[in-house]
Amino acid sequence: MPASAEPIPDPGLPEHTWRPTDVDPAQEKRAERQVAGLFGLSAICVLLFLVAYFTLDIGDDHDTVAGFGASTVALGTTFGLALLLIGVGIIQWARKLMADHEMVEMRHQARSSDEDRQATIAALNAGLAESGIGRRPLVRNSLLGAVGLLGLPAIVLLRDLGPTPQEVAKDQEYFGAGLANTVWTKGVRVVRDVIGTPIRAADLEIGDLVNAVPEVFYEVDENGDHVIEGVELQIAKSKAAVIVVRMEPDEIIPGEGRENWAVDGVLCYSKICTHVGCPISLYERTTHHVLCPCHQSTFDLADSARVVFGPAARALPQLPLAVDDEGYLVAQSDFTEPVGPSYWERG
Incomplete structure (x- = not known):
């Protein structure tokens, strides 16, 4: 219909x-x-959801x-x-309380005129006024209360995503538990991965990169059982794996406070990429860059493993090294920062 045409005077609608x-x-x-009342009942249902969440048992002996x-039935x-x-x-609300009258809308070209746009804004404002939300505080406040309470189940359900780092540290008391800790401690030897042989600094050549782990993974008690085994061993491996590299000492740019963390050009870093936790070991000896194969994050091992390329947000954590009386590499302490993806970092 042309924009100038008038609507049909009587389209045949009933009175x-x-x-x-x-x-x-x-x-x-x-x-x-x-x-x-309907909005109030909704709020009550949210409160009942919270009661069910905290009172009904789940697991092997669930109600x-x-x-x-x-629990599932009640929550759902x-x-x-x-x-x-x-x-x-x-x-x-819309059927019984909002404005009830017919509206006629003229067809128009693809782009509305400025007058039509102004009319649309006026119609929207009129609709807001006719909805009665401003003059019906009982309806408005009950709706806002009911919708606001709907956020509580979402907050409560976040607990099911897993324990917080503080809860992990409290509930799991095994060696190296918690995101902020590993099994590295002062004096623990650095040994080659898979075979478990200790590493002498003097045996490494310039340009070498060795995948390593703490010697405690291979230690056994008086009964011949491993000190760490099972699930605890797998968790410890996921955090304690390291790479050991050797370069010319004068090529190393030590970070602040890390001047004594290397041994004759031998450095040790976490093997876990700080982007999403992939294991890294693709080493370019001439540039001292190590590459993560998952998303190509690149770290400069000569410069405190700072990020030189890719999505990783922080440098690889460095393990401070020393040598024992037999010349084998040992840790001076645990890592001084959490290992793994950067979302673990809270600093």
């Missing part, structure tokens, strides 16, 4: 019938209370309802009803 809430103030108040886990039912009641309340 408008007013709703009871449009003509009867008592009906209007009743509908307002109904809508607010059941008709053969199903009571209460959260589903909370969302449903808000939806029903909004529908009832």
Whole structure:
């Protein structure tokens, strides 16, 4: 229809019938209370969700309802009803309390005129006013309360993503537990990965890179059992793996406070990339750069393993080295910062 054309005077629509809430103030108040009641019931369902989350048992001895886990049934039912009641309340609000009249919209060209745009903004503002949200505080406040409470289940459910580092350190008391710790301690020898033989600094040549681990992985007790084994061993390996490199001492740029962390040009760094935790060992001896094969993060081992390329956010953690009385490489201490992906860093 051309923009200048007039609408059909009588398109054949039946005469408008007013709703009871449009003509009867008592009906209007009743509908307002109904809508607010639905929002209130939604809020109650959220509170019941929280009660169920913290009181119903899960696991091997969990409570059941008709053969199903009571926790699952309760959480699903209460959260589903909370969302449903808000939806029903909004529908009832629109059907019974918002403005009820026919609107005619003229067809126009792809780009609306400035007048049409202004008219649209005016219509939106009028719709906001006609919704009654400004003059119906009971409906508005109950809706805001119900929607606001919906954020609580999301916050509570974040606990199921896993324990915090503080909880891990508290609950897991085995050797090297927690994100901030590894099994490296003062005096632990650095040994070759897989075979477990200790490493002499004098045996390494310029340009060598050796994959290594702490000697404790190979230690056994008086009964012949490994000191660390099973799941604890796998967790320890995922954090304690290192690479040992040797370069000319005058090529090393020691970081602040790390002047004595090398032994005759021998340096030791975490093998775990600080981007997403991939193991690294692709070494370019002439530049002293080591490359992560997953996303090409590149670190300069001669300069405290700083990032020179790629998505990694921080340098590889460095393990301070020393030698024992037999000339074997040992750790001066544990890493002074968390190893692994940068999202573990909180500094």
